[in-house]
Amino acid sequence: MYRPDGIVPCVPSTPENGASVPVRDRLLDAAEAVVAREGVSHLMLEAVANEAGVSKGGLLYHFPAKSALITAVVERLGNRCESRQAETVAADPQRAGAFARAYVTVRTHPADPQRESIHTAVLAAIGTDPEYLDPLRRRIAEWQQRLESDGIDPVTATIVRLAIDGLAVGRLLKVPMPEGEMRERVIEKLVQMTQPKAQEK
Secondary structure (H helix, E strand, C coil), X not given: CCCCCXXXXXXXXXXXXXXXXXXXXXXXXXXXXXXXXXXXXXXCHHHHHHHHCXXXXXXXXXXCCHHHHXXXXXXXXXXXXXXXHHHHHHHCCCCCCHHHHHHHHHCCCCCXXXXXXXXXXXXXXXXXXXXXXXXXXXXXXXHHHHXXXXXXXHHHHHHHHHHHHHHHHHHHHCCXXXXXXXXXXXXXXXXXXXXXXXHHC
């Protein structure tokens, strides 16, 4: 159910079988690439258009301002998390605590340096303009409500969420965090806490 060898908020998926990528997604991919290399403060519309191979007019059609582009990047991050959580819940044979386990699972994948830099950039968006994070704030509020009605003790579910969020954000901020076997044991404990049997003790 989980991967203890790294923790990132959510991992983006990539098209399969050579499927074409819609222009809007190409622009968002390009924005992430630019941010990964240079940071949010250096995100320029011209650079994104060039990275995506799209005219600036084509970019402005989808994103009339830099703020709209950054907000869309953050919103897509939340959508990716939501999609992967839904897939994980659907694959879980145990209904009680399924969303809490999915919340942990989606945030325990091997770290990818390129993708991790995108999440770091999202944190940097706070300093640029806190409103950029509004789409993610709304998602988190929805997820908290689901955790509280997940069939297990809502306090336990919330503790699990706060713990895994702390591990994920701590990794991005590069603060000292549990590593190796200790991190694995922490994640195992969080998963155990979501099991219905653990609630009966």
